[in-house]
Amino acid sequence: MKKPRNQHFAALVIESLFFLTLLAAYANAEPALFGIGSKTLGGRFVWSDEVIYDDWRIQRHSTFGHYRLIDPNDRRHTFGTFENCLAELERAKQVEKLPPLPKEVVVMVHGLGASRQMMNGLADYLEEEGNYYVINFGYPSTVGDISEHAKSLTNVLRHLDGVEKIDFVAHSMGNIVIRMALADLASLPPSEQPEFTYNRFVMIAPPNHGASMADNFAESKIAQAFAGEPLQQLAPGKGWQSLEQRLATPSFEFGIIAGGHGDGEGYLAAIPGDDDGLLSVDTTQLAGASDFVLAKGIHQLLPQNDQVREYTVRFLQQGHFLPSGTKHPIAAVAGAAP
Template sequence: MPRPSLALPTLGGAQLWADRRWRAGWRIQRHVLTGHHRLLDPQDRRHASGDLVACEEALRARGLPAAPAEVVVLLHGLGRSRRSMRGMEEALAGAGHTPVALDYPSTRRGLDDHVAQLSELLAHLEGAERVAFVTHSLGGIVTRGLLADARWPASLTATRVVMCAPPSRGAALARLLDDRAAPLFHAVMGPAGREVAAGPPYPPPPVPFLVIAGARGRPEGYNPAIPGDDDGIVAVDETRLEGMAGHVLVSSIHTFVMNHPRAQSATLRFLAGEPVER
């Protein structure tokens, strides 16, 4: 039986919890260290805790509706949380989409672990038949892994992908930090950070995809340690990926690329099948 609790506020997950189930904005999460599970409502308040089965029972007891046939999954970047995608989430909802904003412990596990976690969640996303992805930074690399994973659910069709500020071909800054400050870099960024430094191991998405990059609009960019124009973390050229349907530049640093009005409007146009810049 689940251990019921008062609707206690939480931080929503951050780097210590991994989403395993999603239904109507409610999420079941697993603690990355203890294996403990909890059930959160859309406001990140805890309503039950225990093991996975117990929390699934508590979730079913609420009689929440299944997901619609079409959803848009949002994946945040390294060291961030789903809250960082709030602006994009609101833009998507305002355009009639059903956003599914998820948390994964980006600094605590490697890329393949993130792919496994999210593959399982998608396999249990009842009602969904078609899914698009809108991502920031590392979330784009994880999405590439998801779409290449043999565990991708046969009942679910991927449609389109929008990647904001992705280190599509690795990141020179990450390689620099890995070389000159390895202990600190590894402690802060974790296994996934090291993998990004080495270069993403996954192929480009097999569906139409758009890349949105932050830029200063000058040859030198924001960060003198990065060759060419950049968003302070990732070079514009590092975001490019073979086969992309478009490449949109917005005047923004890395942290806020997905919040830029031009990034959000380009995302909505692309998901609607409208032409975008290349």
């Protein structure tokens, strides 16, 4: 299979980012003067989840810094300070008779330019096929830097009252957000450490050595405006080396699903070897992974890929991707690949 011309792919990337920016602008225009009980857009592009309980969400606005509480139907119940929203959530637990969180949950994190809605199908699959309780974390991926997103994720994790065990599933940059959050949590004093333990982590198309395509757009003002600071942070020639030093390698069991064409060439000529149209297979690898598998597909659509969904549930349940139980651990990585 011949790879598409680089300029065509670049045009597609720019067009997609432009569309996402328009959506973000629309989300940002959500009428702030609408009162309690008004329908919101759910915080797709400018709000970051800070607490999630039975799909009720305390969210922080990425620009103005104020908080709001929305219910599972995305209706606003209060806004203002975090303390005010937390108190209202506690009241809602009593009034709505919300059940306690289960002892084991799966925390799911989307990638750059997406929202938590991108992961809904995979979340539904985990709930239906694996009987898992999924917490689908949302954050404004193109606004602010990765450390801010990791901080929001740590806030969510620290408020999972009653949870004893956590699994993770992430796509693309969401894996980097989790790795930084793990490092942040590990740096806390023992008295502030969460009481839960980590179980397993499925990384879907993770840029574990940065993304060489980010280098191609790092100098573009248009791309920077659309993709935000993470574009610079993920670029190997820009901010990746600094960012990588702040990431944890999971100390618990994790597996990696890479996207590719399966022919050793991939979808994009600009990327050496097999690739998913954005990342090379090599750059997804991380030493210490207990299993590694290739799924045929392009980067953006991997969360919707049936094979990826099957691999994800099997790894969470059994610790391996293939039905045979054969595993392909990654003992070492030769070096950062494009």
